[in-house]
Amino acid sequence: MLDLLTGFVAELRAAGIPVSLTEHLDAAEAMRHVPLEDREGLKYALGASLVKSSTHWRAYDTTFEIYFSLRGPEYQIAENELEEDGEQTDESDAANLAGHGTGKGRGRGGGGGGQEGMSPEELAELLYKALLGANDSMIAAVARHAVARYAGMEPGRPVGGTYYLYRTLRNLDLDRILDRLLDDARVASTSPTAKDPGAGPEADTGGQVTFTALEERLLRDEFQSRIDQLRHEIENEIRRRLVADRGSEALAKSLRKPLPEDVDVMHATRDEMVLLKKALQPLSRKLAVRLARKRRHGRKGPLDFRSTVRHSLSTGGVPLEPKFRYPRPAKPEIVVIADISGSVASFARFTLHLVHAISSQFSKVRSFVFIDGIDEVSRFFENVDDPADAVHRINTEADVIWVDGHSDYGHALTVFWERWGEEITPRTSVLLLGDARNNYHASQAWVVKELQDRARRVYWLNPEPRAYWNSGDSIVGEYGVHCDSVIECRTLRQLEQFVGELA
Amino acid sequence: MTSPTNVTRENDAITTGFPVAGKPRFESIEAVRQGLASVDYLADEGIAGVVYLADRLAKPVLVEGPAGTGKTELAKSVARLTGSRLIRLQCYEGLDESKALYEWNYKKQLLRIQAGADQAWQELEEDIFSEEFLLARPLLEAIRSPDPVVLLIDEVDRVELETEALLLEILSEYQVSIPELGTVRATQIPLVFLTSNNTRELSEALKRRCLYLHIDYPQLDRERAIIETRVPGISEALADQVARIVRSLRTLELKKLPSVSETLDWARTLVVLGVESIDAERASETLNILLKYQSDINRAAKELAGVELTD
Numbered sequence: 001m002l003d004l005l006t007g008f009v010a011e012l013r014a015a016g017i018p019v020s021l022t023e024h025l026d027a028a029e030a031m032r033h034v035p036l037e038d039r040e041g042l043k044y045a046l047g048a049s050l051v052k053s054s055t056h057w058r059a060y061d062t063t064f065e066i067y068f069s070l071r072g073p074e075y076q077i078a079e080n081e082l083e084e085d086g087e088q089t090d091e092s093d094a095a096n097l098a099g100h101g102t103g104k105g106r107g108r109g110g111g112g113g114g115q116e117g118m119s120p121e122e123l124a125e126l127l128y129k130a131l132l133g134a135n136d137s138m139i140a141a142v143a144r145h146a147v148a149r150y151a152g153m154e155p156g157r158p159v160g161g162t163y164y165l166y167r168t169l170r171n172l173d174l175d176r177i178l179d180r181l182l183d184d185a186r187v188a189s190t191s192p193t194a195k196d197p198g199a200g201p202e203a204d205t206g207g208q209v210t211f212t213a214l215e216e217r218l219l220r221d222e223f224q225s226r227i228d229q230l231r232h233e234i235e236n237e238i239r240r241r242l243v244a245d246r247g248s249e250a251l252a253k254s255l256r257k258p259l260p261e262d263v264d265v266m267h268a269t270r271d272e273m274v275l276l277k278k279a280l281q282p283l284s285r286k287l288a289v290r291l292a293r294k295r296r297h298g299r300k301g302p303l304d305f306r307s308t309v310r311h312s313l314s315t316g317g318v319p320l321e322p323k324f325r326y327p328r329p330a331k332p333e334i335v336v337i338a339d340i341s342g343s344v345a346s347f348a349r350f351t352l353h354l355v356h357a358i359s360s361q362f363s364k365v366r367s368f369v370f371i372d373g374i375d376e377v378s379r380f381f382e383n384v385d386d387p388a389d390a391v392h393r394i395n396t397e398a399d400v401i402w403v404d405g406h407s408d409y410g411h412a413l414t415v416f417w418e419r420w421g422e423e424i425t426p427r428t429s430v431l432l433l434g435d436a437r438n439n440y441h442a443s444q445a446w447v448v449k450e451l452q453d454r455a456r457r458v459y460w461l462n463p464e465p466r467a468y469w470n471s472g473d474s475i476v477g478e479y480g481v482h483c484d485s486v487i488e489c490r491t492l493r494q495l496e497q498f499v500g501e502l503a
Numbered sequence: 504m505t506s507p508t509n510v511t512r513e514n515d516a517i518t519t520g521f522p523v524a525g526k527p528r529f530e531s532i533e534a535v536r537q538g539l540a541s542v543d544y545l546a547d548e549g550i551a552g553v554v555y556l557a558d559r560l561a562k563p564v565l566v567e568g569p570a571g572t573g574k575t576e577l578a579k580s581v582a583r584l585t586g587s588r589l590i591r592l593q594c595y596e597g598l599d600e601s602k603a604l605y606e607w608n609y610k611k612q613l614l615r616i617q618a619g620a621d622q623a624w625q626e627l628e629e630d631i632f633s634e635e636f637l638l639a640r641p642l643l644e645a646i647r648s649p650d651p652v653v654l655l656i657d658e659v660d661r662v663e664l665e666t667e668a669l670l671l672e673i674l675s676e677y678q679v680s681i682p683e684l685g686t687v688r689a690t691q692i693p694l695v696f697l698t699s700n701n702t703r704e705l706s707e708a709l710k711r712r713c714l715y716l717h718i719d720y721p722q723l724d725r726e727r728a729i730i731e732t733r734v735p736g737i738s739e740a741l742a743d744q745v746a747r748i749v750r751s752l753r754t755l756e757l758k759k760l761p762s763v764s765e766t767l768d769w770a771r772t773l774v775v776l777g778v779e780s781i782d783a784e785r786a787s788e789t790l791n792i793l794l795k796y797q798s799d800i801n802r803a804a805k806e807l808a809g810v811e812l813t814d
Contacts, residue, residue, distance in 0.1 A: 020707070022711050022712075023711060033555075033556060033559040034556070040552075041552050044553060047715075052710040052715045054567060054568075054701075057717060214781075214786065214808070218748065218751055221747065221750060221754065225723070225750075285702060286702065314610075315609055
């Protein structure tokens with residue numbers, strides 16, 4: 001048992017979750033108090049002692065599910081249980097629904113046998129009924145069945161789970177099912193036997209298909225959450241089959257998900273992007289708090305004589321507690337010049353968000369964005385509580401297209417120098433963001449040199465991996481020689497670290 | 504795997520260095536869940552499991568999660584369930600030893616010195632650094648108390664990183680060292696809950712000493728059950744509708760998502776107003792209870808009325 005735990009901890013560490021020795025000991029102790037047959041209980045018990053941050057939970061969850069995947073005989077993939085489920089519901093449900101049978105483009109996957117009796121239409125029908133009735137066990141059964149049929153899993157094939165997931169979902173066509181559920185709910189609402197009492201509309205709907213917008217919305221959410229449940233079941237099933245095929249150790253390696261702060265911003269998938277956005281908010285808040293604290297508590301100022309005497313009154317004039325003045329160090333001025341063309345847009349957005357979220361740490365922040373034209377966007381951030389709103393407006397309102405909407409660093413920098421160059425002072429730090437892929441335009445690197453002469457510091461943040469620099473049309477080297485430093489900045493963690501040091 | 508009851512607890516402490524837990528307060532995870540339900544706190548699997556473990560391992564629990572999801576309430580409910588006294592330390596920036604642990608009563612000591620001006624200093628010194636002149640603050644009070652205690656250290660992320668160190672001794676050893684007096688050991692192991700709103704990263708040292716519990720917004724079923732237990736006189740249908748609308752709002756991109764406590768406030772308002780079923784108009788009128796930013800309210804009202812329903 002201890003060996004198993006040790007292996008699990010090693011796996012967690014490999015996934016990037018820091019687990020200390022004491023936490024490992026705690027987990028071992030915790031295992032003795034939780035009945036081992038209670039899998040969920042064990043999961044939470046180990047989680048409570050091993051994982052100390054909510055952002056790591058997703059990674060932990062995946063690792064746990066794989067490492068302690070169900071292997072006992074009672075979890076053998078049963079092929080016939082679906083048929084039983086199907087018959088039960090067939091009796092209770094009206095057969096007229098069968099007429100709706102949604103035809104689908106399908107390639108029959110070479111999945112496990114045993115369900116030859118089911119046509120794709122029947123499966124779709126079952127799925128529809130499972131979702132309509134919110135029948136948990138049936139949703140699970142359908143998920144199992146759908147994976148067997150559509151995923152086309154072949155033993156020993158080195159493909160990630162997402163590939164199978166995609167294949168299964170494409171064949172099930174969930175969007176269409178969602179629409180159909182909504183349509184049918186509308187019809188059902190006119191008859192007194194509404195299937196879903198909670199979301200059923202009031203009696204005064206006038207007999208027609210008159211869902212109010214609110215009811216429609218709630219219904220949609222309800223079905224959406226059931227579909228999400230189905231998707232989750234399908235993922236589980238795929239994972240289970242993969243484990244059965246390759247063994248959990250090998251699988252854990254291939255399914256390891258990076259923590260949100262380690263995701264490469266430029267190549268993030270859409271799901272990862274959502275997570276990144278979520279992670280950014282607390283990250284910037286934490287950074288702001290940390291910097292404010294550092295500023296206030298970093299060192300003590302000179303003795304504040306007046307305050308000391310004032311406070312000594314309560315101890316009869318004996319100055320027990322000396323009081324100090326707070327130091328007020330000068331704050332730097334920041335100018336951000338960011339490329340927001342397609343390839344690096346998300347990175348620029350994150351940086352702008354982060355810099356403005358901690359703008360109280362700087363005496364002044366000015367931001368400029370460019371593609372081939374350049375525009376000042378500082379005004380968007382004024383009087384806005386949430387930098388995310390401003391960043392959103394930049395995308396829609398900033399005037400950054402000059403000729404064709406392909407990055408032209410040379411032109412953008414020249415215009416910047418002509419219009420705003422005068423305002424760079426020796427107290428300014430300049431941040432240039434971009435991959436320096438200039439589409440073979442003139443580099444105009446002299447602007448960066450001028451900037452360096454005038455400003456306190458010039459930094460270049462490049463979201464590309466260092467290995468790609470100066471390949472193809474990337475000319476970061478030409479600009480780099482004039483910068484104080486050129487920094488590879490691919491993940492939120494790196495970005496946070498850089499901004500933290502800047503202030 | 505031996506069952507935990509076969510091993511004596513004293514042995515555990517010697518061999519593993521874990522603090523000696525007192526008599527276990529709870530039988531099983533299920534018992535915790537039912538117990539909490541009996542004091543109107545509906546715990547899910549994770550919450551009940553961690554509370555159970557905290558008791559068995561004699562370890563503090565660090566509770567994190569969005570505001571208003573019942574972190575503080577959990578500590579209160581556990582106190583109510585076990586019949587313990589709840590001692591609460593509200594953290595804030597600038598909290599220090601004298602507010603959290605103990606303080607010498609300067610004024611009383613000065614008086615004592617003045618009163619005994621003719622006494623020998625040796626005697627006097629011993630006298631003024633005795634328990635009589637010690638003002639116990641929440642942490643010291645919690646471990647000195649002879650009765651069972653639940654210690655709640657609220658919003659621990661508000662104190663400075665350095666101040667956290669104050670907590671470390673009490674969290675791992677359940678003792679407080681006072682240089683002039685010696686070490687005060689706990690007579691009973693209190694259940695300790697620390698809550699954090701996650702405004703900053705807590706130190707590794709603190710996290711390592713705690714079990715970690717993340718309380719998120721509840722699932723639909725649980726939220727509905729919470730509304731039904733916490734709001735007297737609400738009909739099942741209304742509770743269901745409230746829970747659904749709140750879930751729907753949480754999928755929007757709002758500045759501040761509606762919390763459980765705000766949901767309960769809203770449900771109570773609806774009951775007081777005598778609302779039987781919510782339509783978009785009703786919802787928009789009372790949204791200000793659920794949401795706290797004007798821009799959020801406008802946005803939600805629009806969404807609920809279906810102005811921007813097209814996705």
